[in-house]
Amino acid sequence: MTARSGAESSRTTGARRTKDYLVAGRIVRPHGLRGEVVVEPEFDWIGRLRAGRPMFLGEDKRRARVSALRAQGARYLVGIEGCTTRSQAEKLRGQIVHLRPADLTPLPDGVYYRWQLVGLAVETDDGQPLGELVEIFATGANDVYEVRLEDGRRVLLPAIEPVVRGIDLEHGVVRIRLMPGLIDP
Structure with missing residues (x-):
């Protein structure tokens, strides 16, 4: 994906x-x-x-x-x-x-409009809620998702396959794999 x-x-x-x-x-x-x-x-x-x-x-x-x-x-x-x-x-x-x-x-499978993603809930691949996807930034290599965590902090996550594990528009969820250092202070 x-x-x-x-x-x-x-x-x-x-x-x-x-x-x-x-x-x-x-x-x-x-x-x-x-x-x-x-x-x-x-x-x-x-x-x-x-x-x-x-x-x-x-x-x-x-x-x-x-x-x-x-x-x-x-x-x-x-x-x-x-x-x-x-x-x-x-x-x-x-x-x-x-x-x-x-x-x-329709867009090809695995390609999304910005409006489809901004506002989705973000959770870990084991179902733990993290926050909300609030912005998407285009960079040269890949998009970067800005996520507002439940504690109010904002983090930037690369929109690459090892991190983004799935996007479920029907349920309004982006599932990510927390890799070491992505969210740690």
């Missing part, structure tokens, strides 16, 4: 989750004359959402259907059904883009 988070091009996603939606990015400006918009993404969702799928815009989460989607450097160019002019696209500037998790194609 690979205890990676994110998608193939990024181990850790920046996606934040609200009740039923992921905060996927923000519309930064119109693009061209035909109503496309430039989206600054919070995580790599370009390969996970297809044309024809819905996105939800703004605080009131107005439903909009994606008509086209492509990468442009680190940003995405998005066509939205019914948005056919630059002036229509300009009205969307600054809007937050939300996606429903169910509208994204």
Whole structure:
């Protein structure tokens, strides 16, 4: 099992989750004359959402259907059904883009979105509770999980196979093997 988070091009996603939606990015400006918009993404969702799928815009989460989607450097160019002019696209500037998790194609086995892991309980592989996974940091070699222990201390644990023994999303638990020196003061 690979205890990676994110998608193939990024181990850790920046996606934040609200009740039923992921905060996927923000519309930064119109693009061209035909109503496309430039989206600054919070995580790599370009390969996970297809044309024809819905996105939800703004605080009131107005439903909009994606008509086209492509990468442009680190940003995405998005066509939205019914948005056919630059002036229509300009009205969307600054809007937050939300996606429903169910509208994204599944990740490969053993790969997780950040929002799936942050907030999970952390316990030892023999079932002893340790605390809560509160943050994930991407490093060059592997992710690092920040865990708030039950006594309030925070520790950093490498998200590597000898340490992370299992991730159980159904039960909301990350199981780790405590190796000498990982938590000791």
